[in-house]
Amino acid sequence: MSTSILRDSTTSLYEQIAHQLLEEIQRGDYEPSGKLPSEAQLGERFGVSRVTVRLAVGKLSDDGVVERKQGKGTFVAAKQVRHGLDALRSFHEALLLQGLQPSMQVLSHALRPVPEAMRGLFEEAGDCLLLERLHVVDDEPIALGRSHLPAELANVTWAEVEHQPIYSILESITGLAVTRADLAIRAQEADKSLAGALHVKRGAALLVMERTSYFADGRCCDRTTFFIRPERYAFILSGVFKSNSAN
Structure with a gap:
């Protein structure tokens, strides 16, 4: 998976990460379990803090793309x-x-x-x-x-x-x-x-x-x-x- 994000872009880091994760979800990269990597794993992958990762995942959650399950992690939201x-x-x-x-x-x-x-x-x-x-x-x-x-x-x-x-x-x-x-x-x-x-x-x-x-x-x-x-x-x-x- 590509991990490229632009540090000097006018688009914030968390929005870039959210967009990249969205593209991967739409490609089916996280099937069949639907589970996304942990915040720590995403932070290491993109070279950003957990706060930035949390903002990116939060945006996807607000958009209904993913859902957080307490104690289990973050998953691709089920189709409506x-x-x-x-x-x-x-x-x-x-x-x-x-x-x-x-x-x-x-x-x-x-x-x-x-x-x-x-x-x-x-x-x-x-x-x-x-x-x-x-x-x-x-x-x-x-x-x-x-x-x-x-x-x-x-x-x-x-x-x-x-x-x-x-x-x-x-x-x-x-x-x-x-x-x-x-x-x-x-x-x-x-x-x-x-x-x-x-x-x-x-x-x-x-x-x-x-x-x-x-x-x-x-x-x-x-x-x-x-x-x-x-x-x-x-x-x-x-x-x-x-x-x-x-x-």
């Missing part, structure tokens, strides 16, 4: 997941389409009375299945999903279908296709339970996506609330929008 809102697809499928290798862990599943707020969705149903699953990417939790599903899914052996999307399970059990979903997005602070599951601080801001899915006959088949770490996730809506007013 982009979830398109213009197609009907499961949360898990959205991760797969980006070339990621996501996994899911079933945390709990049990029959529960239909919540009062959802009585209008699950008409004439006394109970529904409450399912909690943790979505993991790069060995880190990215989202927790809480799903209210038809009671007939209670007999599913969840250990055998842990990594299957909800839509696939619904269609295989009922023989009906999911044809529509309504989405609502908001923000919420992480309570103690969510903070523990997602490895964030209590009170940290989370993205919340509430998805209500329907069969072709109009019956609700899924109400899932995803609690998402926002630094790893972005919602994208692509399309052409036409103004109603004349220019």
Whole structure:
């Protein structure tokens, strides 16, 4: 790796170091672990003080290029997941389409009375299945999903279908296709339970996506609330929008 920096440049030493490290990150020089050399190693390499190195790494951290993990070092920041809102697809499928290798862990599943707020969705149903699953990417939790599903899914052996999307399970059990979903997005602070599951601080801001899915006959088949770490996730809506007013 080149270590050239210009001592008499109008660009500060730490900015030059940050730029060089950025180029190396973009080339993939630190894959597969993503770990950067220590501050002492970088200081020796560039012939600068730890303070200068710390400023360079701090700039990369502020720009979202690297992340510092206490007691472990500095790592290339994980790529942000982009979830398109213009197609009907499961949360898990959205991760797969980006070339990621996501996994899911079933945390709990049990029959529960239909919540009062959802009585209008699950008409004439006394109970529904409450399912909690943790979505993991790069060995880190990215989202927790809480799903209210038809009671007939209670007999599913969840250990055998842990990594299957909800839509696939619904269609295989009922023989009906999911044809529509309504989405609502908001923000919420992480309570103690969510903070523990997602490895964030209590009170940290989370993205919340509430998805209500329907069969072709109009019956609700899924109400899932995803609690998402926002630094790893972005919602994208692509399309052409036409103004109603004349220019």
